[in-house]
Amino acid sequence: MLLEDQHPHNKAIMIAVLGKPNVGKSSFINHLLGFDLSIVSSKPQTTRNNFHCAFTIDRTEVVLVDTPGVHSNSQELNKRMNGQAQMGAEGVDLNFVLLDLTTNVVGEFKDFIKNFEHPLAKTWIIFTKADLINKEAITLTETMKALTELCPTIEKHFVISSKDGHNIHELTGAIQDASISGPHMYPNGDVSNKNQRFFVTEYIREQAFRLLKEELPYEVAVVIDEYKDVRKKDEEAAPEAHISASILVNRPSQRAIVVGRGGSIIKEIGVNARKKIEAMTGGKVHLNLHVKVSPKWFNNNFVLDEIGLPRTQNSARVWRKK
Ligand SMILES: Nc1nc2c(ncn2[C@@H]2O[C@H](COP(=O)(O)OP(=O)(O)OP(=O)(O)O)[C@@H](O)[C@H]2O)c(=O)[nH]1
Ligand SMILES: [Mg+2]
Incomplete structure (x- = not known):
């Protein structure tokens, strides 16, 4: 065949x-x-x-x-x-x-x-x-x-x-x-070499870029804490995912800005990102967002590796968590 x-x-x-x-x-x-x-x-x-x-x-x-x-x-x-x-x-x-x-x-x-x-x-x-x-x-x-x-x-x-x-x-x-x-690399209809977890972090970060001002978007990173696909008994039922993610910021004062008055900003980030994630997964998504202070995460090997950015030839000797 x-x-x-x-x-x-x-x-x-x-x-x-x-x-x-x-x-x-x-x-x-x-x-x-x-x-x-x-x-x-x-x-x-x-x-x-x-x-x-x-x-x-x-x-x-x-x-x-x-x-x-x-x-x-x-x-x-x-x-x-x-x-x-x-x-x-x-x-x-x-x-x-x-x-x-x-x-x-x-x-x-x-x-x-x-x-x-x-x-x-x-x-x-x-x-x-x-x-x-x-x-x-x-x-x-x-x-x-x-x-x-x-x-x-x-x-x-x-x-x-x-x-x-x-x-x-x-x-x-x-x-x-x-x-x-030549043969195709993505014959089964896949569109990327990155998985849905990656795009979830991107869609959350996209909202941070849209809703936050000045230098703040550049001091925000997103990491997934938990990603659970809920299995339904009915195989025809739409998929459902429970996702918890952390928005990392550099300083405590930034945490308050990302949360917003009465949680208004983080709520808006969550609602907008969830819509885009649901469009991607084709099912219901429960999205839980937390804001965590991770001082100078943008110089931290562990965080940079976690968000898919490996060291390069030009990398400095970077700060490590003891
Ligand atoms: N009017 C107009 N705006 C555009 C066009 N292409 C992109 N933009 C706008 O330019 C801005 C930057 O677009 P992006 O696609 O994020 O640019 P990028 O090169 O991927 O940027 P980085 O990821 O930051 O390197 C956005 O506000 C877009 O809406 C275009 O053809 N016409
Ligand atoms: Mg771009």
């Missing part, structure tokens, strides 16, 4: 989606996937881990690797986030470097290259947020010349918008043409 994932007409491609923080990497991925898998916020450095986001177009499987925005920062958390971007680009067939058209794209690209340690293999430039500029007025000839001088492996460029879908169809056609004959 011919296995569907090994059909001779199957094609596949893995693409790293790279760029500076806030250029629209996760929004772009969600637009191509057709649903909001990856978390998005108006604040930079929302994505912290790299992970696969898979979808198919006819017999072509496209695996996009979402990555944290590349930036320079000496904090251990940020070093590991940059490490995730480098790792996300390892072994891929193609790199997409996203540049936000509302910024100085050549300057931003220079800054990206400076902080991205490895030379880029085959690369396409994706100019994002085209809905925010006058598309008729842009000419990219000089810009592309400057970018190609900085990175000779650039092959193509596209001007897109994840808000109104501008040029997305042309881009997916080009992705299909660039894909290679």
